[in-house]
Amino acid sequence: MSDPKPRVGFIGLGDQGAPIAQAIADGGYPLHVWARRPESLDVLEGHAFTVQPSIAELAAAVDIVGLCLREDADNLQVAVDGGLLANLRRGSVLVNHGTGLPQAARELARLAAPYSVEVVDAPVSGGHAVALARQLTTIAGGDARVVERLTPIFRTFSKEVIHVGPAGSGQYGKLFNNTLMMMNHQNVLEMMHLAQALELPIQPLLDVLRSGSASSFALQAIGPSITSANVHHLQPLELIDMQLFSGAVDALGDQAHEVIERAVGGARGLDELTAIVGA
Incomplete structure (x- = not known):
């Protein structure tokens, strides 16, 4: 028997995040989501997912977490103040699909290191219509072995997955x-x-x-x-x-x-x- 697919958490169901999360669920990955506003979950109607009542509980339930938030400050708020890093298991991966500063991507990786959590900055290119068509380009920065591990998930919503280099390179x-x-x-x-x-x-x-x-x-x-x-x-x-x-x-x-x-x-x-x- 093949290994079960990793459990994927997702936070940030906006124009880009919603179709990414939909594609991950449709790709057969167990999807767990947390949203500040319950009505945000409406975009996942018709797709298989599990709602988690808090960021900490989402972190404890998954192997990989994808963030698609508006600003770098939002990532830090969720990862640090929200308890995401503190509740992820050792060896878990945090993926940032939003666009931000390379310096912030490196800082997030630094903050995650004491928890033995890997961080990949993986912004996407293509816009909302391309996201709906699942033809995005995912631009990844981080450890090559971790990016390779994530690539089957990225391919559920991407036509191309390009590993650019170490942490911050995806944002560049x-x-x-x-x-x-x-x-x-x-x-x-x-x-x-x-x-x-x-x-x-x-x-x-x-x-x-x-x-x-x-x-x-x-x-x-x-x-x-x-x-x-x-x-x-x-x-x-x-x-x-x-x-x-x-x-x-x-x-x-x-x-x-x-x-x-x-x-x-x-x-x-x-x-x-x-x-x-x-x-």
Whole structure:
């Protein structure tokens, strides 16, 4: 008989976390969840899961815990103040699927070490629609053997699982990815300004750019994923990511300045870009 699948705990059932948790449950892993608000559990209707009444009781019931929370401070509150680390068994794994600072990922690993709990930072890329399709890219930082152990779970919601390096590397990978995408937003916006100045028809030009060698995810996403209906929700998130990126590369000083400025420009111009292309 094969070994039973590990029990997985999950905290953070938001836009990204909910479809990740659903996929884990549908993959046959015993799923245990805790939520601050009971109504948050509605997103798991139709999927097999066990509710735990407290963070401590969730920790005691599982082998692996996934967090998909908004900020690094939320992870620390759950892990330390909430009793997650203190109640996990030795050899358990704590996985952070949220986006945050590499420095915070390393600090979480340091805090977990006295409890003999492994920590992997594994942010995901792709957005809500891609999460629903279970086609995310999971970007993992941590011990290679631990990431290999987690990979079958990650594959329930991912098309790609990439081990980038030690603790904090997953966050670097995610932030570099997001920053380059925002720089590409700025590239597209500048090209659209030139097209407008020449009074070129925008839609046929977009068809050329999307199907030709100039294509990029940033360009393809305008319309299908980034629209006038959601752009004002996405813009603040992109600007938060740029604050994180700036903090992540702070040691480089002015070396990263031009990259940051261009990416911030792309995030700030996202609403204008959706208006130009009629998304």
